[in-house]
Amino acid sequence: MKNSLHARSAQLALLVLVAALSATGCAVTRDQSTVGQYVDDATISTRVKARFAEDPGVEALRIQVETLKGTVQLAGFATSQAEKDKAGQIARSVPEVRELRNNIIVRVPAK
Helix, strand or coil, X not given: CHHHHHHHHHHHHHHHHHHHHHHHCCCCCCXXXXXXXHHHHHHHHHHHHHHHHHCCCCCHXXXXXXXXXXXXXXXXXXXXXXXXXXXXXXXXXXXXXXXXXXXXEECCCCX
């Protein structure tokens, strides 16, 4: 069940990337100097999300990933400091990531 969820998360991340590229027509957005930079940033975000989906210690659907010029920003909610830290480690492990801003908020679920 968990592997199926992670596979669906990876498929969802890929679908989101394809939709984003189709909707924008690969347009250059704020502060990106070229279409190539935009595509590179989208690729980095997708790789980070895919690695999140593969790791059982990170809930991929609760964490948003944005990339601008190789700087990855993580946002969303984690259920523990360990999950937040693990997400940061995973993002840093992607070779193209130049800098990481881990803005994930730790929020323990109510019992």
